[in-house]
Amino acid sequence: MILGIETSCDETAAALVTDSGEVRASVIASQAELHARYGGVVPEIASRRHLELVGPVAREALAAAGASLEDVDAIAVTQGPGLVGALLVGVSAAKALAWSRKLPLVPVDHLDGHIASLYLDATPIEPPFVCLLASGGHTQLRAVRGRGSSELLGTTLDDAAGEAFDKGARLLGLGYPGGASIDRLAQEGDPTAFAFPVAKLAGLDFSFSGLKTALLYAVKRLEEAELDARRADLAASYQHAIVTALSRRVADAARKTGLDRVAVVGGVAANSGLRESLPDAVFAPLAYCTDNAAMIASAARFVEPLPYPRYLDLDVYASRR
Amino acid sequence: MVELVSASSAETEELAARLATRLAVGDVVEVRGELGAGKTTFVRGACRALGISEPVTSPTFTIGHRYQGRVDVSHLDLYRFAGVSAAEWGDLESYFDDAIVFVEWPEAGSGVLPLARVTVALEHVDEQRRRITLDATDATLLQEL
DSSP, rough: EEEEEEEESEEEEEEEOOOOOOOOOOOOOOOOOHHHTTTTTTTTTOOHHHHHHHHHHHHHHHHHHTTTGGGGOOOEEESSSSSHHHHHHHHHHHHHHHTTOOOOEEEEHHHHHHHHGGSSSSOOOOOEEEEEESSSSSSEEEEEEETTTTEEEBBSOOOHHHHHHHHHHHHOOOSSSSSHHHHHTTSSSOOSSSSSOOOOOSSSSSSSSSHHHEEEEETTTTTTTHHHHHHHHHHHHHHHHHHHHHHHHHHHHHHHHOOOOOEEEGGGGOHHHHHOTTTTTTEOOOOGGHHHHHHHHHHTTSSSBBBBTTTTTTTOOOOOO | EEEEESSHHHHHHHHHHHHHTTTTTOOOOEEEHHHHSSSHHHHHHHHHHHOOOOOOOOOTTTTTEEEESSSSSEEEEEBSOOOHHHHHHHHHHHGTSSSSSEEEGGGTTTSSOOOSSEEEEEEESSOOOEEEEEEEEGGGGGTTO
């Protein structure tokens, strides 16, 4: 079994995954409730929180799996990209655990982790395929050639798709998390009521910042009472524009690479509009769309492990190299 | 203080590029403005002038980016912060080492982050145009910008 640890951003997570990709336990010390209470503002984005939580979360994962460290063959951990201090907590904890049991350590890239969430499915999609990775912090298209290898095809040039949802929700006066509240309200609205722009860029890149500004001005142009009446239409039209941008690019990428199969991972993969718009795509299991450690342990299966004790000077990275 | 109206995001980037060439490692630039005002656009323009060619994206969710150009540039975003505690400052501090630092939504870091050499405020005029106000601790920095 692989014990995975993830502390790259807001969530402190640990999971146990078998070599065949069966999740024995996945624990996330989610701050979602706190986020909601503070309207999307995190009460404290500090590695200190990860430090307090990483031990208990790992113990809880072992208990949930009915396992002990005796059953663990390797420790996997997110090495980057992310907030340096937060990553260091996870990497230090992973080093200590691996060192104490003379186990190998497997450094995992967070974005590779998202892709590997697909391999936690009972009947997983196999490479090659085009993968859309869309979350709060990242929006990328990758050509996945093997379970451990992918190449970047395109990326957002400004805001990530998940951020576009979150800030759109803020502009519409909706609650946190923004993606879910827009998705819910969009069900009651007309997606063609407002013609929001879909960025036209060369290549396979994305841009969502112009769309955000367009929503801001659409909201500004409405009187308060009118805004209340049109909020669902705004949400539906805004979501439609994001989904159209994403699904068009996915089609472009499939055409350019000649890869006819498509997968979607990351928090935005939970969006119902995107799921409807890409009926033939494979979506990551819902439980593993947002940040988690099961995907990190899953990805570790396809990364060369660092044998004991050759990982003590392993460093983290803020940005993907 | 310098105040002008930018007619487009391209113009905003050009202004930021002119400012960037006058900055030195260790300088902190606060970039204020509401959603969609063009804060990330401004930082992107500065990064291009400092030799960074990769995408300069919003750090709202990732909190901090660090780019290597002719000098290092850190790009921070405190949008999701209520304030900056001592522990949070511990996480942010390394982004201020040996870099020019741009901070979006700096309000939460008031009194905790190192003093800014330049403060940039972007305001909506209409969908395209932005009023941009720049202020510096030493007025000579902004002369004939």
